Amino acid sequence: MKPRLQVINGHAPNYHQQTAVTDSFSFGDPEPCLDNRLTDYIGVFSDSNGIYAPPISLQGLVKLLRVNAQHGPILYFKRNMILKWYKPNPLLSHQALSKFAFDLLWSGNAYLQIIKNTFGQVIKLRHLPALTMRYTDTRGVYAQLSNRSNQPIYFNAGEVIHVKEYDPAQGIYGIPQYYGGIQSALLNEDATLFRRRYYKNGAHMGFIFSMADPNLSEADETALKNAIRDSKGVGNFRSLFFNFRTNKADAEKSIKITPVGDISTKDEFERIKKITLNDMLSMHRAQEALSGQSSGDSPGFGDLDKITRAYYNNEVVPMQQDVLGINNYLPAAQHIEFKEPEYSDLNPTPKESA
Template sequence: MKQRLPVVAGQMPQYNQSQNSSVSFSFGDPEPCLDNRLTSYIGVFADLNGIYAPPVSLNGLIKLLHVNAQHGPILYFKRNMILKWVKPSAIISRRTAGKFAFDYLWSGNGYLQIIKNRLGGVMKLRHLPALTMRYTKERGVYAQLRSDGSITRFKKGEVIQIKEYDPTQGIYGIPQYYGGIQSALLNEDATLFRRRYYKNGAHMGFIFSMADPNLATEDEDALKEAIKDSKGVGNFRSLFFNNRSGKTDADKAIKITPVGDISTKDEFERIKRITTNDMLSMHRAQEALSGQSSGDSAGFGNLDRITSAYYNNEVVPLQQDILQINDYLPRSAHIGFDVPAYSDLLNTPDEKD
């Protein structure tokens, strides 16, 4: 008689046996993976303090930066490309410009505080973290949420906000990659599942079946212990079965049936490749430049031409977004970017072998 018993994670189950019964032991259900952390568009509403809440969870977008090996690094790469040609300025330091640009990329919003001298002239621009900045019901007035629960309100016109356009509301911006969040989460889920799959070792590897009614009890116990001891970190668990009736399908005394061949039964590599392509698309990133690889290309191509095309089609528009801060500054305080000598590269014929 076959008996199935509950299993405690990390332990081998106990079993009962009689001389004329079949003996087996098996395992319970696999442990669930981490729950999905989804962001949802909840709209923009003002609280009792007259402060508008962002339409999406900014904390969720921050956590998303570490979701996998592609999403966060691509955003850092785009920030570096923006800063690569920034002109040094006494109004805004390179460090401040980097923080501002990165906030704009991950949240769709960038904030700067205008610091003025005693004469009312612009002395410098100070970075304000997008994570804590909010717009108030008072026109042109922004507030900053403090970790102690207090709120700092700025004067009207003291804060510059640059935001992505959201057609549903005009208070906060939404990052351009927002539509690809599900692919980023699926990429993470696949990695976490594979890590747990190997780490806990509690997955079926093979069924070791016998049909020997004359097998000595001590020999049977020795076989069970040998199979049990083979389990470890990165290994599969297996199942031992002895049919004491002596009957098998193929009249074999010993039969080994593999059931845990993950190389053919799961789609880990396919999921990783598809989601990586999705993330490259949602960021409009060139894999040859950003250190990412979808695995679909044999080589990287002409890097000079790729760099030129990426600069013209992606970096320049981002720099133009950053330059919107000049609309709030006097001409003497305007910032700018150098222009690299890329104009001739797009007209350069491809190199032939």
């Protein structure tokens, strides 16, 4: 007759001769892995006030700026490259353009309010935060959400300049160019948080603690369970305890430790960080030599002069041209402009004299 198998959860049964009892319990609860909705594209719909909601979460994009050490700093670097060659203009201050350019980079939308004097002349362009700006179902009319009241602030038709990235799915709001790389940025953050929890947890167990000792008393077994359960840390790494109660236990094999995985050396942390960094450099089309990032693929950064020239011609000029969309709303005499460095295509570097 085969021995009876009984599963016990935290309680010890009456043990009889020729009875095999498996006592087991586990630590920790499963956590949802798809709890982030930053990449949900919900479409564009108007509410009861006639205001269109953005197709993606702007609050989520703001939080994403602080998700890791690369994503936000690269956007600030690109903002600085736009401002570097800005010609001072009385209509648009350096501070206002800085905010405007950064809004365009992180959200794909940037707004300015046209301020006119009593004669209808444009005297100033005031920055409007992209986070709170919305388009209404009235043509040319924008609204700004207010934290002080439930009522939005409406602007007159033609009073707001809206420069945006193109989104083929809809024409009301823009989508940032890096949108397709959000998952890589989040994976980079998850890897960092995982490693932080690993070190913070300290003396975690992280293995299966199995026994085959029929002589272990219930009091000793409870004390052993509590010792494992109360091990140092917040419990990010859990362990599993088994006790096979049988009279055929081998003294040398009565206690067995089975590692679930050697997380300390085989979690591929560095590989994940490197891959996600390369993804973020790609999604931003950023030069690591200029943006302060290093993927570790090459021993050096190369010729910085050539890299700077290529980056200016291929990336900075197109970003400046997007910002120059402001001029569509201004008289020709008041257009904003950018200077051109000596190494631009329009002003090639002069040949050195013999």
